[in-house]
Amino acid sequence: MIEDEVECEYCGDSFDKRGLGAHQVHCDDAQEEETQPDSIPSEPSDFEAKVRTRDDGQCARCESTQGLVVHDVDPDVGQERANAVTLCVACDEELSGLHPRTKRTKIGAQ
Ligand SMILES: [Zn+2]
Ligand SMILES: [Zn+2]
Structure with a gap:
C-alpha cells in the first residue's frame, strides 16, 4: 500500500510526496499556466x-x-x-x- 502517492494537480501523473515538488518545477502542464515574461525576449524595453x-x-x-x-x-x-x-x-x-x-x-x- 502506497500512502504517500499523490497526483500532480496539473498533469495528473502520480508521484510520491517527495518527488512531486521536484516534478512540478518541470511539469509542462504547470508551466503553461504561469505567465512567463521571458517569452518575448526580442521585444526592446x-x-x-x-x-x-x-x-x-x-x-x-x-x-x-x-x-x-x-x-x-x-x-x-x-x-x-x-x-x-x-x-x-x-x-x-x-x-x-x-x-x-x-x-x-x-x-x-x-
Ligand atoms: Zn505534472
Ligand atoms: Zn555600427
Whole structure:
C-alpha cells in the first residue's frame, strides 16, 4: 500500500510526496499556466526604444540600421539616456571590453 502517492494537480501523473515538488518545477502542464515574461525576449524595453528613436534608429558609429543594440557607455552609470548609445552588433563588439572613457571617445570620433 502506497500512502504517500499523490497526483500532480496539473498533469495528473502520480508521484510520491517527495518527488512531486521536484516534478512540478518541470511539469509542462504547470508551466503553461504561469505567465512567463521571458517569452518575448526580442521585444526592446521602453528605455531601449527611446534611445533608438533619439539616435534615429541607426548605429551611432557607422549609421547601420541592421542588428541594433542599445549600449551602456559606462556600465557603472546604468540605464540613463545620456549614457546609452545605439550601436550595431559589429560596433558593439568592437567597443566591448574597452575602457568606458575610451569607448566614449571612439563613439564620438567619426
Ligand atoms: Zn505534472
Ligand atoms: Zn555600427
